[in-house]
Structures are given as C-alpha cells and as structure tokens.
Amino acid sequence: MRTSLATSAAKFSKVLALLLALPLLAQAAEPLPSWNDGPSKKSIIEFVQTVTKPDSKSFVKPEERIAVFDNDGTLWSEQPGYFEELFAFDEIRRLAPQHPEWKDQQPFKAVLENDHKALAEGGMEGLLKIFMASHAGLTTDQFRNNVQAWVSKARHPTTGKPYTEMVYQPMLEVLQYLREQGFKTYIVSGGDTGFMRVFAEEVYGIPPEQVIGSTFVTEYQNQDGKPSILRTAKIAHNDDGPGKPVSIDSVIGRRPILAFGNSDGDRQMLEWTAAATGPRLMGLVHHTDAKREWAYDKDSKIGRLDKALDQAKQQGWTIVDMASEWRRIYPFEAAAPVNPQ
Amino acid sequence: MRTSLATSAAKFSKVLALLLALPLLAQAAEPLPSWNDGPSKKSIIEFVQTVTKPDSKSFVKPEERIAVFDNDGTLWSEQPGYFEELFAFDEIRRLAPQHPEWKDQQPFKAVLENDHKALAEGGMEGLLKIFMASHAGLTTDQFRNNVQAWVSKARHPTTGKPYTEMVYQPMLEVLQYLREQGFKTYIVSGGDTGFMRVFAEEVYGIPPEQVIGSTFVTEYQNQDGKPSILRTAKIAHNDDGPGKPVSIDSVIGRRPILAFGNSDGDRQMLEWTAAATGPRLMGLVHHTDAKREWAYDKDSKIGRLDKALDQAKQQGWTIVDMASEWRRIYPFEAAAPVNPQ
Numbered sequence: 001m002r003t004s005l006a007t008s009a010a011k012f013s014k015v016l017a018l019l020l021a022l023p024l025l026a027q028a029a030e031p032l033p034s035w036n037d038g039p040s041k042k043s044i045i046e047f048v049q050t051v052t053k054p055d056s057k058s059f060v061k062p063e064e065r066i067a068v069f070d071n072d073g074t075l076w077s078e079q080p081g082y083f084e085e086l087f088a089f090d091e092i093r094r095l096a097p098q099h100p101e102w103k104d105q106q107p108f109k110a111v112l113e114n115d116h117k118a119l120a121e122g123g124m125e126g127l128l129k130i131f132m133a134s135h136a137g138l139t140t141d142q143f144r145n146n147v148q149a150w151v152s153k154a155r156h157p158t159t160g161k162p163y164t165e166m167v168y169q170p171m172l173e174v175l176q177y178l179r180e181q182g183f184k185t186y187i188v189s190g191g192d193t194g195f196m197r198v199f200a201e202e203v204y205g206i207p208p209e210q211v212i213g214s215t216f217v218t219e220y221q222n223q224d225g226k227p228s229i230l231r232t233a234k235i236a237h238n239d240d241g242p243g244k245p246v247s248i249d250s251v252i253g254r255r256p257i258l259a260f261g262n263s264d265g266d267r268q269m270l271e272w273t274a275a276a277t278g279p280r281l282m283g284l285v286h287h288t289d290a291k292r293e294w295a296y297d298k299d300s301k302i303g304r305l306d307k308a309l310d311q312a313k314q315q316g317w318t319i320v321d322m323a324s325e326w327r328r329i330y331p332f333e334a335a336a337p338v339n340p341q
Numbered sequence: 342m343r344t345s346l347a348t349s350a351a352k353f354s355k356v357l358a359l360l361l362a363l364p365l366l367a368q369a370a371e372p373l374p375s376w377n378d379g380p381s382k383k384s385i386i387e388f389v390q391t392v393t394k395p396d397s398k399s400f401v402k403p404e405e406r407i408a409v410f411d412n413d414g415t416l417w418s419e420q421p422g423y424f425e426e427l428f429a430f431d432e433i434r435r436l437a438p439q440h441p442e443w444k445d446q447q448p449f450k451a452v453l454e455n456d457h458k459a460l461a462e463g464g465m466e467g468l469l470k471i472f473m474a475s476h477a478g479l480t481t482d483q484f485r486n487n488v489q490a491w492v493s494k495a496r497h498p499t500t501g502k503p504y505t506e507m508v509y510q511p512m513l514e515v516l517q518y519l520r521e522q523g524f525k526t527y528i529v530s531g532g533d534t535g536f537m538r539v540f541a542e543e544v545y546g547i548p549p550e551q552v553i554g555s556t557f558v559t560e561y562q563n564q565d566g567k568p569s570i571l572r573t574a575k576i577a578h579n580d581d582g583p584g585k586p587v588s589i590d591s592v593i594g595r596r597p598i599l600a601f602g603n604s605d606g607d608r609q610m611l612e613w614t615a616a617a618t619g620p621r622l623m624g625l626v627h628h629t630d631a632k633r634e635w636a637y638d639k640d641s642k643i644g645r646l647d648k649a650l651d652q653a654k655q656q657g658w659t660i661v662d663m664a665s666e667w668r669r670i671y672p673f674e675a676a677a678p679v680n681p682q
Contacts, residue, residue, distance in 0.1 A: 063548055140590055184550075197594050207404055208594030209525075209550075215591060220583035220609055227609070227616045229590045236591075242561035249481055249570045250556060250577075251592060253538050253549030268561055268568070275568050 031177040034170040034335055038325040040283070043318045044174060047281040051257060052181050058279045062182035066256040068248060068269065069175070071189035071196060071213075073262040073303040074285050075204060076167040077156075079294040082302065083163045084191050085127070087150050091134035099133075108133070136216055136233040140194060143231055147198040161332065164203045169333075170326045171260075171285070175204055178258070186210045186256075188248055190240040190265055194231070212247050214239040240265045245272035262287065267308040270317060282317040284308060289323040292333075372518040375511040375676055379666040381624070384659045385515060388622040392598060393522050399620045403523035407597040409589060409610065410516070412530035412537060412554075414603040414644040415626050416545060417508040418497075420635040422643065424504045425532050426468070428491050432475035440474075449474070477557055477574040481535060484572055488539040502673065505544045510674075511667045512601075512626070516545055519599070527551045527597075529589060531581040531606055535572070553588050555580040581606045586613035603628065608649040611658060623658040625649060630664040633674075 035041040051060040072078040092102070092111045102108035107126030110118035119126065135143065156166055175185050187196060187206055193213035200206045217234040220227065239247050245268050248256065259266070259273035262285040270282040286305065287296050297305040312319050320326075327335040376382040392401040413419040433443070433452045443449035448467030451459035460467065476484065497507055516526050528537060528547055534554035541547040558575040561568065580588050586609050589597065600607070600614035603626040611623040627646065628637050638646040653660050661667075668676040 193591070193594070209592065211594065218587050218590060220586045220613070222609075222612065225616070227586065227613050229587060245561045245568065245570060246559050249559060250534070251550065253534070253552065268563075271563065272561070272568050275566075 031180075032170065032173050034173055034327045036325050036327055036338060038321070040318050040320045040325050044177075044281065044283070047258070047279060048178065048181050050279050060257055060278065064254060064257065065178075065181070065183040066186065066252060066254050067178050067183045067258040068186045068188045068244075068252075068256045068260070068273070069171070070261040070263070070266045070269070071187050071191050073287065074168075074260055074266070075171050075175075075187070076163070077293060078303050079296075080157065080302075082191075083156075083166075084195050086157075086163075087147065087154070087195070088130050088134040090150060090154060091146065092130060095133070132233045135192060135195075136231050139228040139230055140218065141228060143194050144198055147195050151199055161330070164199050165332055166330060167203055168285075168326070169328050169331045172204065172331070174260070175206070179205065183258070184210065186212060186248075186252065188212045188239065188244050188259075188269060190214055190238070190243075192216075193239075212239060212251050214243075242268045244269035248272065257281070259283070260285065261308070263303040263305050264308045265303075267311060270308065271311070274315065274317070282312070282315075283320060284312050284317060285320045286322060288321050289326070289329065291323075292329045293322060295323075372521075373511065373514045375514055375668045377666050377668055377679060379662070381659050381661045381666050385518075385622065385624070388599070388620060389519065389522050391620050401598055401619065405595060405598065406519075406522070406524040407527065407593060407595050408519050408524045408599040409527045409529045409585075409593075409597045409601070409614070410512070411602040411604070411607045411610070412528050412532055414628065415509075415601055415607070416512050416516075416528070417504070418634060419644050420637075421498065423532075424497075424507075425536050427498075427504075428488065428495070428536070429471050429475040431491060431495060432487065433471060436474070473574045476533060476536075477572050480569040480571055481559065482569060484535050485539055488536050492540055502671070505540050506673055507671060508544055509626070509667070510669050510672045513545065513672070515601070516547070520546065524599070525551065527553060527589075527593065529553045529580065529585050529600075529610060531555055531579070531584075533557075534580075553580060553592050555584075583609045585610035589613065598622070600624070601626065602649070604644040604646050605649045608652060611649065612652070615656065615658070623653070623656075624661060625653050625658060626661045627663060629662050630667070630670070632664075633670045634663060636664075 031045060032041050050056055050058050051065065053059065069075055072082050076083065089111050092108055096102055096112055099108070102112060107119060107122040107129055109115070110122060111130065151162070151164055154163060155161065156163055159166065178185055185206055187200060187204070187210065189196060189212070191213045193211055193215050196213055197208040197211045200211045201208065215236040216231045217236045219230045219232055221230055237243060237247060244266065248269065255276045256273045257279065258281045259270050260283040261270060274280055274282050284305065286309070287294055287303070289295060296303065297309060322329070327338065372386060373382050391397055391399050392406065394400065410416055413423050417424065430452050433449055437443055437453055440449070443453060448460060448463040448470055450456070451463060452471065492503070492505055495504060496502065497504055500507065519526055526547055528541060528545070528551065530537060530553070532554045534552055534556050537554055538549040538552045541552045542549065556577040557572045558577045560571045560573055562571055578584060578588060585607065589610065596617045597614045598619065599622040600611050601624040602611055615621055615623050625646065627650070628635055628644070630636060637644065638650060663670070668679065
C-alpha cells in the first residue's frame with residue numbers, strides 16, 4: 001500500500017508539474033516574430049525580462065506594468081493624412097446633401113471639390129471647422145455608429161485596404177507580448193477617444209477604458225426619460241505633446257514603465273516615462289521605409305519627428321528603424337526572410 | 342499493465358477534477374456575510390447570478406461587467422462632514438504658519454478658529470477658497486504626499502478611528518464578490534481623483550486607473566529636466582450629478598450594468614445605468630441607522646437623498662436599509678446576529 005501511494009503521489013507531482021508548466025511552455029514560443037534580430041527587438045525583450053523575472057532586482061509588480069502607445073504612426077499608418085482626418089472629410093461628403101450651403105462655404109467647398117490647395121489655405125482654423133461638423137453636435141452613440149459605418153466600408157486611397165488593416169504587425173506583436181507578460185497596454189493618442197474606441201478592442205486588443213485621446217466637452221441630457229450624452233463643439237482636452245503626460249496622470253494615475261511613439265507629439269510622454277526611477281523603455285518608430293510604407297521625419301507636416309529624435313539619440317531611447325528591423329509592415333503582407341541585408 | 346494505466350488515468354482525472362474545482366469551491370463560500378438575508382442581498386446575488394451564469398439568457402461577457410460606486414456615503418461615511426473637506430480644513434491648519442495673513446482673512450480665519458458659523462456664512466465660495474488653498478498650486482506628487490501623511494495620522498472626530506477604517510464592511514464584501522465574479526469595480530465620486538487614489542487600492546482593492554472623480558486642470562512642466570504635473574487652481578470636471586455619466590462615458594467608454602450611490606448626486610449615474618437594455622442593478626445606500634452610523638436623507642445638507650429616493654421607489658431600484666440589512670457597519674465592529682428583529 002505504501003509503495004502504491006508513493007507511486008500515486010509521484011505521478012500526481014508529475015501531472016501537477018506538467019499542468020503548472022503549461023503557461024510557461026506557451027510563453028516559450030519566440031516573441032516578436034515579425035522583428036529582425038536587431039537592437040530594438042533585443043532592447044524590448046531584455047527590458048521585459050528585467051521587470052518580469054521574479055528574482056530580478058528590477059522586478060515590477062504586474063499592477064505597475066503600465067505601457068502606453070501613441071496610435072497614428074505608431075500602431076497604424078498616418079499617410080497621406082491622419083486617418084481620422086480622412087474620416088472627417090468623408091463625413092463632410094456624406095453629410096453634404098443636408099447642408100446645401102457647404103457648396104459655397106470654405107472649408108467645406110474645398111473638401112467637396114477635393115481642392116487640396118484651398119484646404120491647405122484654410123489651415124488649422126479650417127480643419128477645426130471640419131472636425132466640429134463631423135465630430136460634434138451629436139450624441140456619443142450617434143458618433144460611434146458613424147465611425148463604425150465608416151470603418152467597415154472606407155478604403156485607404158493608395159493601398160485600397162480597410163484602414164484597420166493598415167496596422168503594424170510588429171507593434172501588434174509587442175502589444176500581445178507585453179500583455180502576456182502581465183502588462184496593461186494603453187493607447188495615448190491625439191486622436192479622438194470615441195473614434196479610436198470603435199476599433200481598438202478588435203484591432204489592438206485594447207478595451208475602451210484603456211483608450212485615451214483628445215476629447216470634446218460632453219453634456220448629459222435626458223429627453224422624455226431617454227438619457228444620452230451630447231458631444232458639444234468645445235474641445236475638452238488636446239491629447240498631444242504636454243497633453244499626454246497630463247492625461248496619463250489624470251486617467252491612469254500611475255507612471256508608465258514603457259512608452260512608444262513616433263513624433264514630436266510624443267516627446268513629453270516619453271520624457272515623463274523616462275524621468276522616474278527603475279527600469280524604463282522609451283521607443284520611437286522611425287519611418288524609414290519609403291518602399292513598404294512611407295519615409296519621413298524632420299520635415300514632415302504629418303508626424304514630424306525632429307526634437308524627439310534628437311532627444312532619443314541623446315538619451316539612448318530605442319529608435320526602431322522600420323526598413324531594417326521589421327520583417328513586414330502590415331498583417332496582410334508576407335514576412336521578409338529574417339535579417340535581409 | 343493496462344489495468345495499472347487505467348488506474349493511473351482514473352486517478353489523474355480525479356486529481357484534475359479536484360484542481361479544476363478549486364476556484365468553484367472557493368466561490369461557494371456564502372457571499373456577503375455582513376448582510377442580513379433581506380431584499381437587497383437577495384437582489385444583488387440574483388442579479389450577479391443572472392449575468393454570470395454561462396447558460397443564462399442574460400449572460401454578460403466579463404469585459405462588459407462594469408460596476409460603478411459612489412464613495413462618500415456609499416463606501417465610507419460622510420458625517421459630520423465629507424472626509425475630504427475635513428482633510429482640507431486640516432491642511433489649512435497645517436499650512437497656517439506659512440500664511441500669517443490667514444489669521445485675519447475669511448474663510449481661513451473661520452477654519453483656524455473653528456468658527457462653524459462664519460464658515461457656514463462663507464458658503465460655497467468660501468469652501469472653494471479652502472479647496473484651492475489645499476488642493477491646487479502644487480504638483481500631483483506633492484499633493485499625494487500630503488494626502489498620504491494626513492490619511493496615516495488623522496482621526497475621525499467622533500469615533501477616533503482612522504478615516505480609512507470608517508468604510509462599510511458590507512460594501513467591501515459587495516466589491517469583492519463582484520470582482521470574484523469577473524466584474525471590474527470603479528469609484529465614480531464627487532471627491533478629488535488624486536485624493537481617493539491614495540487609499541482606494543489598499544482600502545477598497547480599486548486601482549488608481551479605476552478611480553474617477555472631480556479633477557483640477559493640470560499642466561505639464563519641466564524644470565531643469567525634472568518633469569512634474571502641476572495642479573492649477575481651475576476645476577476641470579465636477580464629478581457630481583450629470584457629471585457622473587459624463588465621466589463614465591469619457592473614462593470607461595462602456596455603460597455600467599451595476600451602479601451604487603446614496604444621494605441625489607448619484608441620480609443621473611443610476612438613471613444612465615438603468616436606461617440600457619439587459620439586466621441592470623441600481624442601488625442606493627439609505628442611511629437609516631442613527632445608532633451605529635447616522636440617519637439622514639431628504640433634509641440633510643450632506644448627502645441629501647430626496648429626488649433619487651423617489652425615483653428609486655418609482656423605478657424599483659434596490660434601496661438598502663442600513664439599520665435592518667447590515668449586520669455591521671465598519672470592519673472594526675463585531676457583526677450582529679443574523680436578522681435581529
């Protein structure tokens with residue numbers, strides 16, 4: 001009997017060990033398969049191991065593993081224009097029949113006539129009018145429905161792909177890898193919060209409550225017992241530049257230990273992440289691939305990367321060279337061979 | 342050999358079944374032990390079962406199980422004054438040596454002289470000045486340190502207990518029960534977000550990113566490479582009344598399926614929660630226990646419960662009668678026998 005019990009116990013231990021090892025085995029698959037074995041992949045994996053290994057001196061408790069990501073140019077493309085801007089233009093075209101006056105009114109006339117010169121002349125003020133006409137004066141439910149309808153049928157002007165497929169496969173892998181390692185992943189972007197929430201959960205695996213962006217002042221209203229929330233034509237928060245650490249502090253209330261951006265609008269977010277004790281990872285996606293994506297930095301109007309690039313070099317932040325470090329850009333592409341030279 | 346293998350397999354199945362059953366066994370302990378078997382306990386448990394049982398027609402996916410709770414008067418006491426107001430008064434006393442002019446200046450003079458009449462005469466305007474002097478013009482880090490120092494040593498004027506012990510044991514059990522059942526629990530309160538975040542994780546098990554409250558406009562600043570976030574003397578959001586559904590929509594981006602409050606300031610939050618399809622639970626803590634806590638509703642200046650009580654009765658919301666439904670109020674008390682009549 002004793003022997004039999006001991007054998008059972010031994011078997012039980014083995015079974016238990018096997019069961020407990022399952023999650024570890026699952027994690028053992030090589031992370032970041034769409035990344036070449038370059039300096040960025042190395043720095044990401046080394047950082048994650050440093051903060052997650054229980055015996056590490058720099059171990060960070062799971063609840064403090066906050067990772068923040070810009071969206072435009074960091075998680076998805078932003079050329080030939082910010083995708084949300086292209087949505088706003090499409091909305092103006094869709095709404096034009098209800099606004100016959102737009103035919104003779106700038107900046108709407110420029111959008112309807114596809115007049116890039118007039119649109120550029122309208123500057124930020126014109127753009128703001130287009131944003132107000134497409135993003136404000138409706139309830140949050142109505143806005144979500146509009147974005148949903150657009151996302152499902154709009155196509156990118158040069159690739160012909162749905163915008164939600166023009167996301168960076170290597171960054172999707174970073175998001176997933178971090179979550180597997182106990183991180184909470186957030187979007188912190190200049191885009192409209194309500195706009196991004198429509199697709200962030202499905203596309204990035206980031207739930208609505210982890211999407212932080214620019215916001216309009218909203219108002220609670222209750223008509224005949226049917227409450228709704230109105231997006232007024234007043235901007236509440238511009239989630240760009242110094243607005244990013246502000247919203248991180250306000251919404252998350254913890255300092256991130258990892259931050260990824262791609263432009264000067266992300267500089268303060270990275271700086272804020274860097275300026276705390278303990279291990280930190282600050283990353284910049286550098287758009288260097290004119291062939292597979294777009295190549296731009298210091299002189300670009302969209303996603304200008306100038307000061308932040310200098311600061312990244314000075315302070316040793318991780319700069320991702322898209323052209324050489326990414327085996328593929330989009331999920332719909334085949335991966336290039338490892339480390340093509 | 343066959344028999345032996347079969348026996349091993351059978352043993353393995355048993356072990357596996359036992360291992361898999363462990364979480365279920367843990368859950369099987371009777372929830373809400375500090376609640377009498379009254380209508381509120383029944384409605385909470387029935388609601389949770391309705392939305393969590395996989396075969397339920399009204400099953401709600403875990404990511405959509407959002408539960409929101411007011412803080413003052415719902416999770417902790419709010420008498421003889423809102424605890425954060427008492428913190429503000431203590432801060433004025435602490436800072437007085439640096440402000441000799443306060444000796445002759447209202448409303449500060451009233452605080453320093455403990456002159457309730459003069460304080461009442463100062464009204465909201467006076468109170469706002471006290472809040473600005475204690476809550477603004479300092480960095481978020483400094484403010485957190487101040488609150489931490491206060492929380493660790495301040496004592497409630499009538500019970501002599503730390504404020505963080507004057508939390509409702511029955512509500513702590515509701516929070517824990519909901520989280521065990523896959524809910525995400527949030528605070529949505531008129532209190533200052535940064536104030537509540539100092540103790541919410543330790544006391545309620547609610548992490549900073551799930552604490553929503555009133556906020557000041559903050560500004561990012563960077564002096565000599567040391568970035569910080571300044572709380573300016575301008576209110577950004579008043580998280581009371583209609584401000585609650587607004588912040589829920591802005592920060593969470595999902596409609597809660599359970600909301601708990603105790604005053605008219607929670608009316609719109611409960612109404613917003615109620616006005617969606619699918620099962621919902623709207624609860625009000627009714628302060629009926631003058632002996633063990635305080636008894637107040639329609640005529641109270643603090644935590645007035647008037648319109649919301651009428652609406653709750655009309656619409657069949659859950660009204661918790663503290664005196665009869667709670668076996669104890671605070672964690673430091675012994676529980677009363679079950680259902681004393």
